[in-house]
Amino acid sequence: MKFSENWLRELVEVKADRAALAHALTMAGLEVEELTVLGEGLAGVVVAEIIAAEKHPEADRLQVCKVDTGRGELLQIVCGAPNARVGIKVPLATVGANLPGGMAIKAAKLRGVESFGMLCSAKELGIDNDASGLLELPAEATVGQSLADYLGLPDASIELKLTPNRPDCLGLVGLAHDVAALFGSTVKVPAQADITVTSEARRGIRLEAGADAPRYLGRIVEGIDPAARTPLWLAERLRRAGLRPISAVVDITNYVMLELGQPMHAFDNDKLQGDIVVRHARAGETLKLLDGSEAKLDAGFVLIADEHHPLAVAGVMGGFDSRVTDATQHIFLESAHFAPAAIMGRARKLGMHTDASHRFERGVDPELPRRALERATELLLSIAGGKAGPVLIAENLADLPPPAAVILRRARLKRVLGVDVADVEVVRIFTALGMKVESLADGWRITAPSSRFDIEREEDLIEEVARIFGYDNIPTYTPAGALTLAIEPEGRLNELAVREQLAARGYYEAVNLSFVSMELLTQWGFSEHLVPLLNPLSADLAVMRPSLLPGLIEALRHNSARQQERVRLFELARVFGETETPSLAIVASGAARAEQWGEPARMLDFHDLKGDLDALIAWGGEPQRWSVHADGLPSWLHPGRAARVARDGGTVGYLGALHPQLARALDLGPDVHVLELALEPLLARRLPRALPVPRYPSVRRDIAMDLPEEVSWVQVEHAVRGSLGGLLKELRLFDRYSGKGVEAGRKSLAMGLILQDASRTLTDVDADQCVGEAVAALEKACKARLRG
Structure with missing residues (x-):
């Protein structure tokens, strides 16, 4: 937000110099990013008129001018400006003046011709960066008048670096409320003139964008003077705010935006057909904008259109074909309220940033459109003439944000700030900020004006008191208090323990952004329950x-491309879908072991990563609750070298090699293996419990079962444990055989059954019965046969 200091001081009395004002604004959270002093050192610079101009006899680019300074005699000035001509009024630095750049003006001879002063550009005077020619002043400027007095100088151009939660300060009147609160003064709001309706020109307005555009106002002004010039005072305020004057109509809408904070737009009314329609853009719709660019739109954009064509991208920029030109005599003034979410990111999507989008993205007071429309009409009639039609209003009141009161407790205010703020000062602060204050027994009920989108909770009100009361007035204390030692729950592992375990197994922790590109997710096959950002930093995020895994694999690719042959990475973070879920992911590639001499080199395989998973599971103390299955795999895993990980029968993650097609698409080798698990099941730990040493011995029985190749060990273990219950203390697989003596498509698994009863010694009969039950269960569930 850039503005003229003198303009601000017209709106609110500031009993402080420029430096104190800048410091107070910064300390109140409205950081002064840049302050440029304008027009100091202009003593001796006056308004002059060129009466005659002749070509210099010795230089093609110089002219010898006769200049009237209002003192009865003409001065001779040699000037090289391309726009120097008879009849214009310009600044003249007389002999003895010292310009802001340090130039001292003296009488001199230029190519043999005497010159008694210098005609100046805006840059030479230090009031603008324009050095293309002389600063041309309006014809009504008084010859001989001090230029500083005529232009209202000295002044300063102040630029604020506002935080996104303070859109109310993107208008001078809103900023004036903060300044009034800081300096104990009141805001002098410009008086609103009564606009006399002298035309019956109307145009229908239809709202078809729902809550995205709940209020739209317009007015037709007929018969304006297209040649009307912007008054100097208005043009100078625009320049000092960083805007170049363009034409009377455009300058007025920009002025109202700077003054009140309400962006506006003017259309050439003769180029509109039928009603104004506020709607969403249609897929593939295009619009040529004011800057000449072609905007390609989608349904996320809100459009201002007529019955046949789009006219403007709402809250961003107007269209080229309906623009106001030097021939426009009838205009349609627009003043609307758009929901911030409907405008957010739209300008960036079009590769631009406009003053209107900057304000609408942050939020504009929904009550401003009528006030801004009346103010713009007042200025337009006084500058360009014309006949004003009635105000045309379309609104959906249900979609406008209602005012909400927030309670501020006196005790809470003191506790947070650490200092007593007098009740009368609290009331003064909120009243000066334009808020409605109602006193309660233990505090206040505060209703913020519609411009203050940031006031939502008690902490917001405390912040207002703190910044206006002054952070310098809040004492500094050394923190004191007792620390409470946190007790780690025994039924849950600490995330740090998981990190340490993985680091001990040779993995490095990675930290990736929580955002990825849609293109990358499409490569992986993720398409359901995605959460797109409304205002992304870029298309890749x-x-x-x-x-x-997509982010981790990108990190693995980055390392591999930099000659890292053996990469081991893990990440603990949240993933986003239907819910926000803490997860653990591992990616690995290259050799199974770091280079060494003790064993032959081999590439990483499924079982290496499965071993790392088993080590993590063992920390929870309940490995029997975990299992892996070959079914239900996602499309990004290799069907023959991957598994689904389950706990208590429910899927918690996946493990295995990347699918060859995906690996090729990502320019990866076939040795990349991945693991992703929901973190919470992994952190669950069995509570330690002391048990007496068994009094009775265990019994072991070995059996060998012939069963189909596709039957997994998980199925075998489930069948045996289900049949023997608590008598089975351990089941050990000690041999797997296929080949001679075993049918094709079958395998032989030899296992040891460790049996034990806590109440008695098991007999041979008991053991044989257990073996029989286990064999029967395997025959039924796994199509197994007992081998002799």
Whole structure:
């Protein structure tokens, strides 16, 4: 937000110099990013008129001018400006003046011709960066008048670095409320003139964008003077706010935006057909904008259109074909309220940033459109003439944000700030900020004006008191208090323990952004329950990650491309879908072991990563609750070298090699293996419990079962444990055989059954019965046969 200091001081009395004002604004959270002093050192610079101009006899680019300074005699000035001509009024630095750049003006001879002063550009005077020619002043400027007095100088151009939660200060009147609160003064709001309706020109307005555009106002002004010039005072305020004057109509809408904070737009009314329609853009719709660019739109954009064509991208920029030109005599003034979410990111999507989008993205007071429309009409009639039609209003009141009161407790205010703020000062602060204050027994009920979108909770009110009361007035204390030692729950592992375990196994922790590109997710096959961002930083960071693996694999690719042959990475973070879920992911590639001499080199395989998973599971103390299965795999895993990980029968993650097609698409080798698990099941730990040493011995029985190749060990273990219950203390697989003596498509598994009863010694009969039950269960569930 850039503005003229003198303009601000017209709106609110500031009993402080420029430096104190800048310091107070910064300390109140409205950081002064840049302050440029304008027009100091202009003593001796006056308004002059060129009466005659002749070509210099010795220089093609110089002219010898006769200049009237209002003192009865003409001065001779040699000037090289391309726009120097008879009849214009310009600044003249007389002999003895010292310009802001340090130039001392003296009488001199230029190519043999005497010159008694210098005609100046805006840059030479230090009031603008324009050095293209002389600063041309309006014809009504008084010859001989001090230029500083005529232009209202000295002044300063102040630029604020506002935080996104303070859109109310993107208008001078809103900023004036903060300044009034800081300096104990009141805001002098410009008086609103009564606009006399002298035309019956109307145009229908239809709202078809729902809550995205709940209020739209317009007015037709007929018969304006297209040649009307912007008054000097208004043009100077625009320049000092960083805007170049363009034409009377455009300058007025920009002025109202700077003054009140309400962006406006003016259309050439003769180029509109039928009603104004506020609607969403249609897929593939295009619009040529004011800057000449072609905007390609989608349904996310809100459009201002007529019955046949789009006219403007709402809250961003107007269209080229309906623009106001030097021939426009009838205009349609627009003043509307758009929901911030409907405008957010739209300008960036079009590759631009406009003053209107900057304000609408942050939020504009929904009550401003009528006030701004009346103010713009007042200025337009006084500058360009014309006949004003009635105000045309379309609104959906249910979609406008209602005012909400927030309670501020006196005790809470003191506790947070650490200092007593007098009740009368609290009331003064909120009243000066334009808020409605109602006193309660233990505090206040505060209703913020519609411009203060940031006031939502008690902490917001405390912040207002703190910054206006002054952070310098809040004492500094050394923190004191007792620390409470946190007790780690025994039924849950600490995340740090998981990190340490993985680091001990040779993995490095990675930290990736929570956003990924839609293109990358499409490569992986993620398409359901995605969470796109409304206002992404870039197209490559447009979606919240549904999995940690795409980001980790990109990190692995980055390392591999830099000659890292053996990469081991893990990440503990959240993924986003239907819910927000803490997850653990591992990626690995290269050799199974770091280079060494003790054993032959081999590439990483499924079982290496499975071993790392088993080590993590063992920390929980309940490995029997975990299992792996070959079914239900996602499309990004290799069907023959991957597994689904389950706990208590429910899927918690996946493990295995990347699918060859995906690996090729990502330019990876076939040795990349991945693991992703929901973190919480992994952190669950069995509570330690002391048990007496068994009094009775265990019994072991070995059996060998012939069963189909496709039957997994998990199925075998489930069948045996289900049949023997608590008598089975341990089941050990000690041999697997296929080949001679075993049918094709079958295998032989030899296992040891460790049996034990806590109440008695098991007999041979008991053991044989257990073996029989286990064999029967395997025959039924796994199509197994007992081998002799």
